[in-house]
Amino acid sequence: MKFSIQKDRLSAGIQDVLKAVSSRTTIPILTGIKIHASDEGITLTGSDSDISIESFIPSEEGDVSIATIEETGGVVLNARFFNEIVRKLPASTIEFETSDSFQAIIRSGHAEFSLNGQDADEYPHLPQIDDQNAFKLPADLVKTLIRQTVFAVSTSETRPILTGVNWKIENGTLICTATDSHRLALRKTTADGLPEGEYNVVIPGKSLTELSKILDDSNEPVEIVMTENQVLFRSKHVLFFSRLLDGNYPDTSRLIPDEHKTKIDLNTKEYLQAVDRASLLAREGRNNVVKMSSDAGTVEISSNSPEIGKVTEQVSSLSSEGEELKISFSAKYMMDALKAIEGTEIEIQFTGAMRPFVIRPLHDDSTLQLILPVRTY
Amino acid sequence: MKFSIQKDRLSAGIQDVLKAVSSRTTIPILTGIKIHASDEGITLTGSDSDISIESFIPSEEGDVSIATIEETGGVVLNARFFNEIVRKLPASTIEFETSDSFQAIIRSGHAEFSLNGQDADEYPHLPQIDDQNAFKLPADLVKTLIRQTVFAVSTSETRPILTGVNWKIENGTLICTATDSHRLALRKTTADGLPEGEYNVVIPGKSLTELSKILDDSNEPVEIVMTENQVLFRSKHVLFFSRLLDGNYPDTSRLIPDEHKTKIDLNTKEYLQAVDRASLLAREGRNNVVKMSSDAGTVEISSNSPEIGKVTEQVSSLSSEGEELKISFSAKYMMDALKAIEGTEIEIQFTGAMRPFVIRPLHDDSTLQLILPVRTY
Numbered sequence: 124m125k126f127s128i129q130k131d132r133l134s135a136g137i138q139d140v141l142k143a144v145s146s147r148t149t150i151p152i153l154t155g156i157k158i159h160a161s162d163e164g165i166t167l168t169g170s171d172s173d174i175s176i177e178s179f180i181p182s183e184e185g186d187v188s189i190a191t192i193e194e195t196g197g198v199v200l201n202a203r204f205f206n207e208i209v210r211k212l213p214a215s216t217i218e219f220e221t222s223d224s225f226q227a228i229i230r231s232g233h234a235e236f237s238l239n240g241q242d243a244d245e246y247p248h249l250p251q252i253d254d255q256n257a258f259k260l261p262a263d264l265v266k267t268l269i270r271q272t273v274f275a276v277s278t279s280e281t282r283p284i285l286t287g288v289n290w291k292i293e294n295g296t297l298i299c300t301a302t303d304s305h306r307l308a309l310r311k312t313t314a315d316g317l318p319e320g321e322y323n324v325v326i327p328g329k330s331l332t333e334l335s336k337i338l339d340d341s342n343e344p345v346e347i348v349m350t351e352n353q354v355l356f357r358s359k360h361v362l363f364f365s366r367l368l369d370g371n372y373p374d375t376s377r378l379i380p381d382e383h384k385t386k387i388d389l390n391t392k393e394y395l396q397a398v399d400r401a402s403l404l405a406r407e408g409r410n411n412v413v414k415m416s417s418d419a420g421t422v423e424i425s426s427n428s429p430e431i432g433k434v435t436e437q438v439s440s441l442s443s444e445g446e447e448l449k450i451s452f453s454a455k456y457m458m459d460a461l462k463a464i465e466g467t468e469i470e471i472q473f474t475g476a477m478r479p480f481v482i483r484p485l486h487d488d489s490t491l492q493l494i495l496p497v498r499t500y
Numbered sequence: 501m502k503f504s505i506q507k508d509r510l511s512a513g514i515q516d517v518l519k520a521v522s523s524r525t526t527i528p529i530l531t532g533i534k535i536h537a538s539d540e541g542i543t544l545t546g547s548d549s550d551i552s553i554e555s556f557i558p559s560e561e562g563d564v565s566i567a568t569i570e571e572t573g574g575v576v577l578n579a580r581f582f583n584e585i586v587r588k589l590p591a592s593t594i595e596f597e598t599s600d601s602f603q604a605i606i607r608s609g610h611a612e613f614s615l616n617g618q619d620a621d622e623y624p625h626l627p628q629i630d631d632q633n634a635f636k637l638p639a640d641l642v643k644t645l646i647r648q649t650v651f652a653v654s655t656s657e658t659r660p661i662l663t664g665v666n667w668k669i670e671n672g673t674l675i676c677t678a679t680d681s682h683r684l685a686l687r688k689t690t691a692d693g694l695p696e697g698e699y700n701v702v703i704p705g706k707s708l709t710e711l712s713k714i715l716d717d718s719n720e721p722v723e724i725v726m727t728e729n730q731v732l733f734r735s736k737h738v739l740f741f742s743r744l745l746d747g748n749y750p751d752t753s754r755l756i757p758d759e760h761k762t763k764i765d766l767n768t769k770e771y772l773q774a775v776d777r778a779s780l781l782a783r784e785g786r787n788n789v790v791k792m793s794s795d796a797g798t799v800e801i802s803s804n805s806p807e808i809g810k811v812t813e814q815v816s817s818l819s820s821e822g823e824e825l826k827i828s829f830s831a832k833y834m835m836d837a838l839k840a841i842e843g844t845e846i847e848i849q850f851t852g853a854m855r856p857f858v859i860r861p862l863h864d865d866s867t868l869q870l871i872l873p874v875r876t877y
Contacts, residue, residue, distance in 0.1 A: 204780065204808055211777050226809075234777055238809035400588050400611055403581065431581055432603075432615035 124160050124196030124221045128180065129189050130212055130231065133165070136178040137206045139361055140169030142333045143176040144202040150247070155199040156206075157246045158219075158227075160192050168249065169202060174330050175249050176337070177362040197243030198227055208236050250364055252355045254348045258318040260297075261342035262358060268299050269335045271310040271463040271490055276328035277303035287325035289372040290349075292317060300375055301328070306456045307375060307493040308463060322349050325372050330365035337361055378479060379493060383472035385445035387417055388485060389438060391469050394422075395461040397436045401426040402454030404434050412497050413457075416449045426454075441468060450476045451499040457482075460492035501537050501573030501598045505557065507589055507608065509566050510542070513555040514583045516738055517546030519710045520553040521579040527624075532576040533583075534623045535596075535604075537569050545626065546579060551707050552626050553714070554739040574620030575604055585613050627741055629732045631725045636693040637674075638719035639735060645676050646712045648687040648840045648867055653705035654680035664702035666749040667726075669694060677752055678705070683833045684752060684870040685840060699726050702749050707742035714738055755856060756870060760849035762822035764794055765862060766815060768846050771799075772838040774813045778803040779831030781811050789874050790834075793826045803831075818845060827853045828876040834859075837869035 140156055148154060148171055157168040164181040182190045198221045209217065213232035220228045225240040269288075277285035282304075289300045295317050299310045334356055338345065346357040349367075356363040401413040405426040413426045420443065425435040450473065461469070466484030473480045482492040517533055525531060525548055534545040541558040559567045575598045586594065590609035597605045602617040646665075654662035659681075666677045672694050676687045711733055715722065723734040726744075733740040778790040782803040790803045799817055804810040827850065838846070843861030850857045859869040 201808065207780050208777070211773070211780065213773060213777075232813075233815070234774070234811065234813040236777075236781075236809060236811045239807065396588070396590060397611070400585070400590075400613075403584050403588065404613075430616065431578065432613060434611065434613045436609075436611040438610070 124158075124198060125194040125219070126160050126165065126190055126192045127216055127218045128165060128191075130209065130215050130217050132180050132189050133217060134206075134209050136165070136167045136180050136360075137202075137209060139178040139337055140167045140176045141202055141206055142336060143169040143171055143174040145171040146203070148172070152199055152241055152245055153247070154202060155241060155246075156202045157197060157199050157243055159197040159243060160195050162192060162195060164192070165190055168246065170247065170249070172247070173327065173366050174333055175362075175364040176333075177249060177364075179360045181360070196221060198225055198240040199243055199246050200227055200238055200240045204238065208238070249362075250350075250353045250355075252348050252350055252353060252364070254346070254355070254357075256318065256320065257346045257348045257357075259316040259344040259346050260312075260314055262338040262345050263340050263342055264312065264314055265345050265347075265356070266335050266338050266340065267465075268297075268310055268312065269331045271465075272299045272301040272308045273328050273331045273335075274459050274463065275301040275303060275306055275308035279303075284325055284368055284370045284372055286329075287327045287368040287372075288331055289325050289375075290322070291324075291372075292320070292322040295319065300372070302373075302375055302378075302493075305453070305495050306460065307378060307491075308460065309375075309379075309491040309493075311489045316344070323372070324349050324354060325368040325370070326354055326365055327368060334363050334365070337363060379491065380472070380474045380479060380481065383445065383474050383481075385417060385443070385448045385473040386470060387422060387443040387473075388441040388468060388470045389422070390441065391461055391464060391467055391484075394438050394469070395458060397424045397438045398454050398457050398461070400424075400436060401434050402458070404428045404431055405454050411454045412451050412499060413454045414449065414451045414499065417443060417447055419443065445473075448473050448476065450480070451497045452480075452494055453497060456494045460494060463492060464490055466490075501535075501575060502571040502596070503537050503542065503567055503569045504593055504595045505542060505567040507586065507592050507594050509557050510594060511583075511586050513542070513544045513557050513737075514579075514586060516555040516714055517544045517553045518579055518583055519713060520546040520548055520551040522548040523580070525549070529576055529618055529622055530624070531579060532618060532623075533579045534574060534576050534620055536574040536620060537567075537572050539569060539572065541569070542567055545623065547624065547626070549624070550704065550743050551710055552739075552741040554626060554741075556737045558737070573598060575602055576618040576620055576623050577604055577615050581615065585615070626739075627727075627730045627732075629725050629727055629730060629741070631723070631732070631734075633695065633697065634723045634725045634734075635695040636721040636723050637689075637691055639715040639722050640717050640719055641689065641691055642722050642724075642733070643712050643715050643717065644842075645674075645687055645689065646708045648842075649676045649678040649685040650705050650708045650712075651836050651840065652678040652680060652683055652685035656680075661702055661745055661747045661749055663706075664704045664745040664749075665708055666702050666752075667699070668701075668749075669697070669699040672696065677749070679750075679752055679755075679870075682830070682872050683837065684755060684868075685837070686752075686756075686868040686870075688866045693721070700749070701726050701731060702745040702747070703731055703742055704745060711740050711742070714740060756868065757849070757851045757856065757858065760822065760851050760858075762794060762820070762825045762850040763847060764799060764820040764850075765818040765845060765847045766799070767818065768838055768841060768844055768861075771815050771846070772835060774801045774815045775831050775834050775838070777801075777813060778811050779835070781805045781808055782831050788831045789828050789876060790831045791826065791828045791876065794820060794824055796820065822850075825850055825853065827857070828874045829857075829871055830874060833871050837871060840869060841867055843867075
């Protein structure tokens with residue numbers, strides 16, 4: 124294998140695949156990045172067996188030459204060193220060459236690195252995915268779907284299925300749901316491009332978080348292929364594979380109340396900041412719990428930590444209807460939910476101090492955040 | 501005590517004194533910040549008994565009102581909570597009031613915090629320093645003196661005196677020296693404002709690092725008072741006290757060779773980057789050691805880690821004279837030294853592979869960096 128390549132393109136490709144590489148793997152070759160040169164360009168691969176990422180750097184883009192391949196082939200190099208070395212090379216062009224003994228020579232300016240590599244044939248093969256059933260969504264929508272749900276997955280392995288986000292497609296609607304059984308985040312979309320067929324998969328939260336870092340905030344299409352145990356996201360030059368979680372995702376629709384006794388509309392930012400301030404003192408107490416009581420026209424947020432002190436704050440409601448209410452909840456869950464909501468105004472629907480309550484952006488049914496209250500009164 | 505104050509100014513004052521507050525103190529009241537209101541303004545104090553910082557916020561600055569004092573007095577509040585609360589308050593003005601039981605009420609917008617405080621009379625008194633012998637240096641010079649030396653202090657408590665920087669004034673010259681016995685950093689200045697008298701103190705490295713964060717990059721004068729066991733730095737509204745280290749600082753002048761067998765001039769940035777690249781592979785080996793060999797017109801930097809690989813790089817020297825040389829040294833020490841040097845070109849003077857060598861900016865005698873080599877050949 125022998126090629127020369129633009130340093131910043133190689134470095135960007137390494138950054139992408141590095142997100143799948145873990146130093147704590149039990150399979151030694153997975154601490155490396157596979158570099159493969161074909162006549163079309165350079166393919167980089169990183170994997171921790173749960174997530175695999177492949178980044179392709181074409182030799183030419185339009186009329187611009189990015190890489191010159193003199194000899195095709197492959198090698199696996201330690202990911203951490205390869206990344207640090209490439210980033211710190213002096214010149215804008217890098218020459219790369221391997222010997223029979225999987226030794227890689229990297230030259231740039233007056234610097235020459237010789238790195239011990241491994242046989243590319245020993246590197247695990249990526250899943251073969253038949254992309255007959257692919258569908259496309261814009262990259263920025265995929266990022267938003269992830270951002271609005273993934274924070275609510277469970278971090279405990281007690282019920283592994285809850286560490287993932289349920290992506291369910293039915294009748295041209297995609298519903299993404301995450302819950303850790305104390306709160307739930309749901310985002311729906313009927314975007315163009317969704318398939319007719321039915322899909323129901325659970326994607327690990329960690330995979331979605333990493334995918335989100337790789338996608339850019341454009342409306343470039345991302346091709347999505349769901350199989351029985353893998354999902355593939357394909358953007359322009361990057362393939363992102365994740366295994367799916369085994370098992371059935373619980374039916375969460377019955378958790379969501381369909382009626383309410385109190386409904387309060389609030390300015391999102393004002394309310395978020397008041398909860399944030401109250402949480403300053405709540406953090407010391409048990410579970411970061413703040414209290415909220417509603418009255419005609421105002422809600423009061425308060426918190427009390429006997430050793431430190433107490434805080435109370437009034438927030439004017441935009442409108443309120445139904446019964447007066449006193450309720451306690453986790454300030455963290457409330458702040459997570461409010462940050463995930465797009466919209467300057469929200470409505471909160473309560474059915475009682477001990478029943479789950481629902482937060483939605485005003486006049487928008489695509490997002491729903493549900494929180495279970497805490498008993499304190 | 502009762503006053504109102506601009507939020508930004510109170511918050512900036514808290515940031516300053518917070519640098520002296522440690523959560524790991526054995527004296528409980530020192531986890532707090534002392535707030536004292538006089539007719540002139542508000543004084544904040546933080547201390548970990550080694551460092552004490554006092555920040556003064558005047559009630560008026562020119563014609564602008566910053567604080568309105570209704571009732572003088574004092575209280576001590578938990579530093580972490582007080583800081584977080586003030587930063588997150590909603591309005592640009594804060595009302596502050598204390599009760600007889602050291603309870604503080606903080607109001608801003610619709611938020612009201614009540615914090616449990618402690619008696620300000622219980623707070624330790626700051627050292628009384630007679631500022632008869634004060635002298636003045638510009639703030640940016642003080643920051644540079646610190647930056648160019650403090651990194652070389654010892655982090656080990658085996659010889660406590662080496663954890664400080666020696667500030668020695670003699671014949672109108674200030675010499676700052678730090679060494680951990682493997683390398684030494686020295687910076688001299690004959691700036692206007694230095695006193696006639698002789699001073700010789702050792703200031704803890706940690707104190708200087710914190711001081712450096714508080715001073716701004718202006719040439720505003722900083723007043724310095726050295727006593728037997730304390731040093732005081734006074735800028736516009738901030739007093740910074742540090743205890744001094746006990747004991748005699750070793751005589752380091754005899755460590756610095758006054759002749760050389762090899763002298764090489766180099767471009768600082770090119771050489772630094774080559775050492776940085778070589779250190780990528782050196783980090784895995786013992787002590788981060790790189791090798792350097794000099795030849796007419798070039799130096800070669802190299803490093804070798806049997807498991808990972810090797811690297812070599814040529815750097816053109818601007819000029820070289822004397823014997824050829826092969827030497828090994830810590831890449832970290834070299835990078836620290838080069839980063840501390842101001843100047844695009846350096847000269848390195850060697851007296852042999854096992855003798856300390858000296859790095860100086862070209863045509864500038866005010867800075868000197870000395871490094872002990874490592875035996876590898």
